Amino acid sequence: MVNPAPSQYLHTVMLRREEVPGFENYPFDIPAVRHLESLELHPKVTFFVGENGSGKSTLLEAIAEKLGFSMEGGTKNTNLMMHEYRSELTSKITLSRSHLHPMDGFFLRAESYYNFATLMDELGHWSYGGKSLHEQSHGESFFATLAHRLGGHGIYLFDEPEAALSPQRQMSLLVRMHDLIGEFSQFIIATHSPILMAYPEAWIYEFSEDGIKRVAYEDTEHYQITSRFMRDPHGMMQRLLDPPDELNLKG
Template sequence: MQSKELGRYIRSIELDRDKVPSFSQYPFNLPVLRDLDTLSLHPKVTFLVGENGSGKSTVLEAIAVACGFNAEGGTKNFNFSSRATHSDLANYVKVVKGVRKPRTGFFFRAESFYNLASNIDDLDTEIAFGPRIIDSYGGLSLHKQSHGESFFAVFLNRFSGEGIYILDEPESALSPSRQMSMLTRMHELVKEGSQFIIATHSPIIMAYPDAVLYEITDKIDQVSYEETEHYQIMRTFLNKPQKMLKLLLDETY
């Protein structure tokens, strides 16, 4: 896998276990970190999937911060902070880079997207002349669009080729049809030399074929798409919704 384009921009991440103060304190007590040493990344798309609280967003945040991105999201030029809630895991993570350097990049974090949109508006009020920051996001304030529209405006306008994109639950405001549109946009950017690292719950998004999937339970394992719990649960529900509803609601339908 790593021979493809020599790992593109990030080949792997390594946890410096010798420097970890204690595996009994957060975030090092998370099961995902218990046996983590090196995590190889796909040169095109890497997915981290798992249940809420499994630690996938914590790991993704550490990768982003170790790469130089703001903990609350945006490009490397953003430095806003509404509240310092991120862990110090990034201080113990080494990013093993490929031979190429990305031209651009973005850390997209759904839970702090509102803060990112506000920071863009605030910065643009200080610009006396020249292009506004929002112009590279489609020209319309992200606060003046629906949640899903603003998410997709970033993917469509701010993302471009030869970039490293780290996305945390990008599907959270997207309808199923928009999630499929996101797959199309991802594929366009991959063909233009971009690399994605994505934490997601969406069986639609994680279906992207040229990728590696890591599922986090009490450890982290590389799995196939059909082996993921997300896919299996969704398939079961859609194939037999009445049976599932009866089991879930204890009613007869």
């Protein structure tokens, strides 16, 4: 157990399993959800990692919706969707919270960021770097939101933020995160980026067919494959383009 830090607004995510009608239908048939009982969150940064379809974004979206964020992303005042729950998972989880109340919050969802940027333009909200988000490149627009909209003393949920960011920008995001953590903020991030998940002391939860388990950074498949590729890019390319009968990238 980690002693709660001043910035820890969420302690635990729990699935009320007795209320689940069955684990045969989506999203409860996802192994990570099917095996979920409770998941403790780090007071600063918690990463959800795993293959596409492993359930990391599904759980993150449910947490975001439970906190009152639009499923399309943005702040709690961003009304891109009108109904209360879109995911059945949202209505079946309980969030264990501290007595502290965040002063700020943002759900950054790469998949629907275009819709969020469009809404900001329609409302004339140009406080994201001084100009329309659509008049910037996707990466610039994304980072403008990270740099200018997040104010500290907040809880921030990011779904694959690396999708629009170069490696250098991902490192800049780490710096921005560190500044906000110093201003009593907490992050929960679903990612594939070995750069982001290297943040010191963060907890990394790996989503797989076996459920959810906490792993060390060096034990993540993302780190191992990237590290091996960087050590021997030519050998890896040879294996990828002329593979043996059973390709094993982790060997």
